Amino acid sequence: MKIVLVLLNGSEEARAALHHGVLEAALRGARLRMVAAWDVPSSILGSGVAAEEVFDEFHGEADRLIEEGIEYAHNLDPTVELETRIVQGQPAQVFLSESKRADLVVMARGAHGSLKELVVGSITRYMLGHALCPILVVRTRLIEE
Numbered sequence: 001m002k003i004v005l006v007l008l009n010g011s012e013e014a015r016a017a018l019h020h021g022v023l024e025a026a027l028r029g030a031r032l033r034m035v036a037a038w039d040v041p042s043s044i045l046g047s048g049v050a051a052e053e054v055f056d057e058f059h060g061e062a063d064r065l066i067e068e069g070i071e072y073a074h075n076l077d078p079t080v081e082l083e084t085r086i087v088q089g090q091p092a093q094v095f096l097s098e099s100k101r102a103d104l105v106v107m108a109r110g111a112h113g114s115l116k117e118l119v120v121g122s123i124t125r126y127m128l129g130h131a132l133c134p135i136l137v138v139r140t141r142l143i144e145e
Contacts, residue, residue: 001030
């Protein structure tokens with residue numbers, strides 16, 4: 001079966017990608033795979049305060065993103081088959097690895113021209129240069145809630 005991959009991180013761009021990912025999966029008769037990557041920042045690890053509770057908190061945030069993604073996707077089109085993955089690791093590397101098993105990656109780019117775009121858009125730019133399948137990049141302002 002075809003796989004449409006969407007990468008969740010809680011941003012407005014990820015919500016736009018999810019929206020279009022659901023639509024693309026429905027159009028293609030594909031399964032929608034939602035992936036949330038999580039990792040404890042090295043600044044926290046280096047401080048010596050990264051107890052098990054810290055790891056649980058970051059993993060819990062990824063769980064929350066997946067649950068929200070499931071709800072959003074079901075509300076948009078309950079006929080789309082969903083699968084989810086929560087993976088520990090740096091988002092760009094996780095997403096690149098996940099693209100090996102996808103037919104299409106859907107990502108979004110913000111409609112702003114600020115430092116936020118540089119940070120938020122860095123994974124999209126990375127994937128454009130390295131992904132192992134086609135990528136659909138949408139702009140956040142193209143969806144209406």
